[in-house]
Each structure stands twice: as structure tokens, then as C-alpha cells.
Amino acid sequence: MALTVVGSIAFDSVRTPFGERERMLGGSAVHFALAASFFTEVMVVGSVGEDFGEEHIEALRSRGVDTSDVERVPGETFSWRGHYDADLNIAHTDETRLGVFADFEPKLSDGSREAEALFLGNIQPDLQRRVRAQCDGARLAALDSMNLWIETTREALRAAIAEVDCVILNDAEIRMLTEEPNLARAARELMGTGPRIVVAKRGEYGAALFTGHGFYALPGLLLEDVRDPTGAGDSFAGGFLGYLDGCGAFDPDDRTLHRAMAYGTVLASFNVEEFGTERVARLSADEVSERYAELRALTHFDVPG
Amino acid sequence: MALTVVGSIAFDSVRTPFGERERMLGGSAVHFALAASFFTEVMVVGSVGEDFGEEHIEALRSRGVDTSDVERVPGETFSWRGHYDADLNIAHTDETRLGVFADFEPKLSDGSREAEALFLGNIQPDLQRRVRAQCDGARLAALDSMNLWIETTREALRAAIAEVDCVILNDAEIRMLTEEPNLARAARELMGTGPRIVVAKRGEYGAALFTGHGFYALPGLLLEDVRDPTGAGDSFAGGFLGYLDGCGAFDPDDRTLHRAMAYGTVLASFNVEEFGTERVARLSADEVSERYAELRALTHFDVPG
Numbered sequence: 001m002a003l004t005v006v007g008s009i010a011f012d013s014v015r016t017p018f019g020e021r022e023r024m025l026g027g028s029a030v031h032f033a034l035a036a037s038f039f040t041e042v043m044v045v046g047s048v049g050e051d052f053g054e055e056h057i058e059a060l061r062s063r064g065v066d067t068s069d070v071e072r073v074p075g076e077t078f079s080w081r082g083h084y085d086a087d088l089n090i091a092h093t094d095e096t097r098l099g100v101f102a103d104f105e106p107k108l109s110d111g112s113r114e115a116e117a118l119f120l121g122n123i124q125p126d127l128q129r130r131v132r133a134q135c136d137g138a139r140l141a142a143l144d145s146m147n148l149w150i151e152t153t154r155e156a157l158r159a160a161i162a163e164v165d166c167v168i169l170n171d172a173e174i175r176m177l178t179e180e181p182n183l184a185r186a187a188r189e190l191m192g193t194g195p196r197i198v199v200a201k202r203g204e205y206g207a208a209l210f211t212g213h214g215f216y217a218l219p220g221l222l223l224e225d226v227r228d229p230t231g232a233g234d235s236f237a238g239g240f241l242g243y244l245d246g247c248g249a250f251d252p253d254d255r256t257l258h259r260a261m262a263y264g265t266v267l268a269s270f271n272v273e274e275f276g277t278e279r280v281a282r283l284s285a286d287e288v289s290e291r292y293a294e295l296r297a298l299t300h301f302d303v304p305g
Numbered sequence: 306m307a308l309t310v311v312g313s314i315a316f317d318s319v320r321t322p323f324g325e326r327e328r329m330l331g332g333s334a335v336h337f338a339l340a341a342s343f344f345t346e347v348m349v350v351g352s353v354g355e356d357f358g359e360e361h362i363e364a365l366r367s368r369g370v371d372t373s374d375v376e377r378v379p380g381e382t383f384s385w386r387g388h389y390d391a392d393l394n395i396a397h398t399d400e401t402r403l404g405v406f407a408d409f410e411p412k413l414s415d416g417s418r419e420a421e422a423l424f425l426g427n428i429q430p431d432l433q434r435r436v437r438a439q440c441d442g443a444r445l446a447a448l449d450s451m452n453l454w455i456e457t458t459r460e461a462l463r464a465a466i467a468e469v470d471c472v473i474l475n476d477a478e479i480r481m482l483t484e485e486p487n488l489a490r491a492a493r494e495l496m497g498t499g500p501r502i503v504v505a506k507r508g509e510y511g512a513a514l515f516t517g518h519g520f521y522a523l524p525g526l527l528l529e530d531v532r533d534p535t536g537a538g539d540s541f542a543g544g545f546l547g548y549l550d551g552c553g554a555f556d557p558d559d560r561t562l563h564r565a566m567a568y569g570t571v572l573a574s575f576n577v578e579e580f581g582t583e584r585v586a587r588l589s590a591d592e593v594s595e596r597y598a599e600l601r602a603l604t605h606f607d608v609p610g
Contacts, residue, residue, distance in 0.1 A: 086486040181391040183509075184529040204488075205510035208527055216603050219522035222513055224489040247609075258606040293608070298521050300605055301563040303598070304552075 002041045003245040004112045004138075005032050006131050007121020007234075008078055008101055009046040009070065012276060015083040018227040024276030025056050027078065028121035028144065031231035034280045035238025035267040036119075037063040038288055039246035043112045045069040045131070049077040049100045059281060069112050075100040088229050088272075089203050106131050113137075117245040119237060120164070122146050125156035132163050139250035142166035142197075142241055144233070150177050162194035168237045171200040171208070183208065184215060197257065199240065199264075201233050209261050213254055218261050218299060221269040221291075228275040232268045235280065239267030266291045307346045308550040309417045309443075310337045311436050312426020312539075313383055313406055314351040314375065317581060320388040323532040329581030330361050332383065333426035333449065336536035339585045340543025340572040341424075342368040343593055344551035348417045350374040350436070354382040354405045364586060374417050380405040393534050393577075394508050411436050418442075422550040424542060425469065427451050430461035437468050444555035447471035447502075447546055449538070455482050467499035473542045476505040476513070488513065489520060502562065504545065504569075506538050514566050518559055523566050523604060526574040526596075533580040537573045540585065544572030571596045 012026030033042045043066040048056075052072060060067050078101035081094045106127065118135045120128040120143035128143055135141065141164040149157050150173060157177070161167055167174075167190055171183055180186040187198040187210035198210040204226075206219040243263040249256045266288055273279045317331030338347045348371040353361075357377060365372050383406035386399045411432065423440045425433040425448035433448055440446065446469040454462050455478060462482070466472055472479075472495055476488055485491040492503040492515035503515040509531075511524040548568040554561045571593055578584045 088486070181393070182529060182531065184527045188529070202510060205507060206522075206524060208524065210527075214603070215527045217511075217524035217527060218604065218606075219511060219513065219524050222489045222515075222520045222522060224487060224493070226487065255607065259609055262606045296606065296608070298519070299523065301523075301567045301601065302560065303601070304564055 001117075001245050001248055002043060002111070002115040003036055003117040003119065003242060004043045004045060004108070004115040004135065005029050005036070005119040005121060006045040006106050006128075007032060007119070007123060009044070009048050009052075010101075011077055011079040012230055013079070013081040014228055014230055014275060016088065016228050017084070017086060019275065021275045023079065025059055026080070026231060026276055028234045030060065030277065031234035031271065031280075032119055032121060032238040033060060033065045034063055034277055035235040035271070036242030036245070037065050038239070038267070038283070038285060039242035039263070042066065042242070043069060043115060045106050045108055045112050047071045047073055047100050047104050049073065049075045052077045059277065063281070066111070069107065069109050071107060073100045082230070084229065088226055091230070108134050116140065116250055117241060118142070119241050120144070120160070121234065125149055125153050125160040128160045129156070129163060132160070140165050140241070140244060142168055142237070144168050144237060145173065147173055147176060158193065161190065164195055166197040166199065167195045168199040168201065168240070170233065171202050174198070174200050184210065187215075199261075201236055206265060207236060207261060209257055211254060211257065216254070216258055216261060218265050218295070220265060221295060221298070223269060223273065226272045229272045230276065232272050235271035236264040236268040240264035262292055262295055263288070266295060306422075306550050306553055307348060307416070307420040308341055308422040308424065308547060309348045309350060309413070309420040309440065310334050310341070310424040310426060311350040311411050311433075312337065312424070312428060314349070314353050314357070315406075316382055316384040317535055318384070318386040319533055319535055319580060321393065321533050322389070322391060324580065326580045328384070330364055331385070331536060331581055333539045335365065335582065336539035336576065336585075337424060337426060337543035338365060338370045339368055339582055340540040340576070341547030341550070342370050343544070343572070343588070343590060344547035344568070347371065347547070348374060348420060350411050350413055350417050352376045352378055352405050352409050354378065354380045357382045364582065368586070371416070374412065374414050376412060378405045387535070389534065393531055396535070413439050421445065421553075421555055422546060423447070424546050425449070425465070426539065430454055430458050430465040433465045434461070434468060437465070445470050445546070445549060447473055447542070449473050449542060450478065452478055452481060463498065466495065469500055471502040471504065472500045473504040473506065473545070475538065476507050479503070479505050489515065492520070504566075506541055511570060512541060512566060514562055516559060516562065521559070521563055521566065523570050523600070525570060526600060526603070528574060528578065531577045534577045535581065537577050540576035541569040541573040545569035567597055567600055568593070571600060
């Protein structure tokens with residue numbers, strides 16, 4: 001079992017009501033890979049600049065992530081600066097410097113290409129399609145995207161979605177993309193174009209899953225200490241797909257998908273507790289299992305006797 | 306076991322993308338009572354005008370609701386006219402005519418006063434306090450409110466909250482009232498002032514529960530057919546409190562509260578499927594049980610073997 005992720009590797013500078021940090025390791029591929037590394041072998045495909053240090057690579061490697069397809073090129077690493085006010089659901093972007101990410105053209109080694117599972121992080125949809133074509137043996141391919149691509153390259157995104165098995169988007173993005181305000185109908189519309197699994201990320205409200213058999217939903221954990229929500233969605237996707245790949249579920253049944261939803265929720269909940277990758281970097285497998293059990297207790301109810 | 310509800314009885318005229326209706330029976334007390342009637346004996350305290358017909362009273366009585374404290378006074382019944390655009394989460398008010406509701410002074414018979422459980426629907430907080438004082442034997446008293454009272458009579462609302470066991474508000478209202486953006490912290494702050502149970506209604510995202518033992522959350526059912534969300538919150542509260550009262554749980558343990566959360570979610574899901582009270586009026590106890598089981602299947606996950 002192996003899972004390839006293609007996406008951004010970045011330096012994030014973030015300010016929230018709970019503090020601030022400069023140039024933390026971040027980006028969709030990083031958050032995804034760290035979360036998925038609890039379940040399976042992960043290979044990251046991405047590009048970084050000359051300012052990317054050995055300690056940053058080591059942060060991934062120490063979690064067992066294969067970084068041999070992280071290409072170092074002249075220039076500076078993609079960087080994002082943003083802040084959150086009291087409402088942590090809304091990210092305010094202060095500065096984006098694409099750096100080497102502007103010319104990113106994913107180069108996959110044979111190992112990355114031959115993975116059974118593939119996650120196309122939030123990059124330009126035509127790039128996603130080219131990577132998908134290279135990984136033609138992937139048995140479970142998923143993609144994420146963002147409002148920018150829905151607004152500027154809608155048709156390319158539609159084409160990319162038609163070529164994957166699983167779509168993982170924010171609920172507002174699913175509505176925007178389909179122009180259908182009812183989420184269940186919107187998900188069904190997307191499934192009609194190709195994917196057999198649609199996951200709607202709902203921020204602090206959790207996530208919903210749609211398959212040909214119906215829907216499923218889990219609330220998020222209601223934590224008192226949320227310090228930095230950056231990367232929560234990618235951590236969710238990493239836990240979700242990482243679990244599926246780790247148990248070889250490339251055509252997962254609903255029961256397996258429900259567990260994957262729970263692991264995604266658990267990894268996202270750890271991610272937001274501290275800044276950047278701080279919390280997930282020192283997370284243990286036991287803590288993941290404990291919170292999985294906690295999430296069960298916090299969402300389950302019995303049948304009246 | 307008996308449950309008294311004090312709140313508005315109204316005529317609602319509603320337009321949504323799925324149709325429109327004129328002067329349907331509505332109001333917080335009506336939606337609450339119909340939902341609660343599946344679980345316990347309900348007594349409604351409210352006032353209506355001369356335009357309120359016998360058929361409207363009969364709609365409540367046919368569900369076994371005691372309407373002897375519904376007072377008919379000269380004037381017209383409270384009426385609300387509103388519409389929903391594509392985003393059914395946002396109600397747009399077009400006209401409010403308070404009518405006899407403007408001078409509403411709840412008059413409780415001995416029967417209503419002696420109920421073990423009390424729901425103070427969304428009325429002016431000082432009125433809520435006077436009713437609470439009359440029902441001094443109630444062992445489980447809950448209240449709802451709205452942003453209008455938070456903005457105009459915050460201190461009175463704070464005082465009313467201090468006198469009940471359970472607060473049932475929208476999550477945005479809990480944040481607004483406490484000026485604390487983190488919902489878990491905001492709920493804890495409210496509990497510090499008196500109530501031992503805080504329920505945060507989250508619209509289509511479901512509901513969260515806070516007690517001294519921690520939190521619990523359920524997502525809403527993701528229905529493809531949502532026609533009119535008016536009254537969903539009151540239906541939730543009716544299912545929630547009705548279940549608790551019906552099983553005599555006036556100091557409910559967490560397990561009982563979790564079931565009550567599920568019944569609230571179920572009743573709210575039926576309410577929104579059709580306009581006004583259309584769906585709940587013809588609902589059967591078997592359908593409630595079936596959807597309860599469905600909600601379990603749609604939210605539960607197992608432990609990996």
C-alpha cells in the first residue's frame with residue numbers, strides 16, 4: 001500500500017487571537033502527508049526553493065514520509081501570510097508569494113507513479129489532470145480544489161473531477177461549483193459526472209460523505225483550544241485517504257468509509273490545536289486511537305430500551 | 306409527566322424556491338407542541354385573535370395537545386410573512402404583525418403551572434421570568450430566545466437564563482450573547498451562570514450539547530427535499546424536551562440527553578420536509594422510530610478490528 005500526494009509545500013506565517021508564528025512548514029501536501037503517515041506509506045511530490053532547509057525535509061522524513069520527489073529548484077519556496085480574527089472559520093490572506101510554485105510541474109518517479117492511491121492537492125486543475133494521467137494505475141484517486149479554480153478554470157476542474165474516484169471539497173465550494181444550494185443534490189450531481197465518493201468538508205461543523213448508497217455525516221470535535229485552523233482540511237483528507245490506503249480499501253464499502261471519516265475528523269482536530277504542524281508532528285498513534293474512541297462517545301446514541 | 310410550553314401562536318406566510326403558502330398555522334409554541342406531542346402530554350399557553358379558527362385549535366388537539374390555556378382575545382393573531390432564497394439557512398422577514406401578541410401576558414391554569422417540565426419559547430425575557438416564577442415547581446425548565454432580545458434586553462435575558470436548567474439557542478446567538486467566539490467556551494460561560502445543560506442549534510449542521518461532563522454533537526440529516534425550514538428549531542426543542550419529559554428525566558444523565566438530541570434532530574428533519582406543520586401534522590410514531598434508526602446508521606462508526 002502506498003499513497004502519493006501532489007500539492008503545495010509552503011512557509012506559512014500566521015496570526016490568530018492566540019499568537020503568531022513566522023515561516024512555519026505548511027502547504028497542502030505537508031499537512032496531508034503528516035496526517036496520512038499514521039496509516040500508510042506516503043510519497044510527497046512537490047517543489048521547494050533554495051530557502052528550504054534540511055530541517056524541513058526532516059520534519060516529513062521523521063514521520064516516515066518519502067520525500068525523494070520533493071524537487072529543489074532555484075528561487076524561493078511558496079509562502080503564505082495570513083491571519084484569523086475572532087471567527088477562526090475565516091482566513092484572511094495578507095500576502096501570497098508563489099515563488100517556485102508558480103512554475104510547478106510535478107515530476108513523478110516510478111515509485112510515486114505506481115502508488116495504488118493518489119491525492120491531488122489543491123493545485124491548478126490541468127496540472128491535476130496531467131498527474132492523474134501519469135498515475136494511470138492508481139485505484140483510488142482523490143482531489144481537492146478551491147474557489148479560485150472554480151472561478152477561473154471551472155471547465156478544467158470539471159474535467160479533473162470526472163477523472164477521479166473521490167472529490168474532497170468544502171461544502172460551500174461544492175455548492176458554488178454545481179450552482180445547487182442543496183448539498184445532497186449538489187453531491188449527487190457531482191457523482192453523476194464520474195466520482196463515486198464525494199466528501200464535503202464543513203469546517204468546525206465536521207464533514208459529510210455521499211456515495212451511491214446515501215449520505216453519512218460526522219460533527220467536528222468541539223475543542224476549547226483551537227489556535228490555528230490552517231491545514232485542517234488537508235489533515236482531514238490525509239486521515240481519510242491514509243486510512244483507506246492503509247487497509248487496502250481502494251473500492252471501500254460504506255463501513256470502511258465511515259471509519260475513514262472518523263480518522264479524518266480526528267486528525268483535523270489535532271491539527272487545529274496548535275500552530276502549523278506543531279501538534280501533528282509530535283502526535284502518537286495511541287493519541288489517535290484515544291481520540292477516535294472519544295469521537296465515538298461524543299456522537300453515538302443508543303436505542304431506547 | 307406533563308410539559309408546558311409558552312410561546313407564540315401565529316399565522317405564517319412563507320415563500321421558498323419550492324412554493325408558497327398563505328397563513329399557515331405556525332409560531333414557536335405550535336411547532337414545539339406538535340413535536341413534543343410524540344413523547345408526552347403537552348399544554349400550550351398562548352394567545353390568539355378572533356381570526357383564529359376552530360380548525361387551527363383542532364390541529365393541535367388532534368395530536369393530543371391540551372389547548373385550554375390558549376386564550377382568545379379581541380384583535381388579530383400574530384402573523385409573520387417571510388421568504389427564503391436559494392440559501393434556506395437565511396430567513397428574510399417581509400412583514401411582522403404582532404396583533405394580540407403585543408400585549409401577551411401568559412395566564413397559566415393550575416394544570417399548566419404544575420407541569421414537571423417547562424419550555425419558555427422565544428418571547429420577551431421578562432415575560433419568560435414571570436412564567437418561570439409561576440411554575441416554581443417545574444423540575445426541568447428550558448428557554449429559547451433570539452438575537453432581538455440579545456440586542457435589546459440582554460440583562461433581562463441573562464437573568465432569565467440564570468433561572469432555567471437548560472438553554473436552547475442557535476450557536477450564533479450563544480456567541481453573540483457571551484461575546485465569546487469559541488462555542489465550547491461560550492457554553493461553559495453560560496453554564497457558569499446557572500443552567501446545567503446548553504444546547505446549540507446549528508441549522509442544517511445539526512446541534513451540539515454541553516453539560517458539566519463535556520460535549521456531544523449530532524449532524525443534521527442531509528435531505529434532498531427541504532421545502533421550508535420555518536420552525537425547525539422549535540421542532541428540535543420539542544423533540545428534545547418532549548423525550549426528556551416523557552421518560553421522566555428531569556435531571557437527565559448524558560445517555561438520556563444523547564437520545565433526546567437524536568429525537569430533536571429527527572423531529573426537525575421532518576418539519577423542514579414540507580411547509581409549515583404539514584409534515585409533522587400527519588407524522589406517525591413509527592416514522593419517528595424509523596428515522597431515529599436511520600440517524601444512528603448515518604452517524605455511527607465502528608472500531609477497526
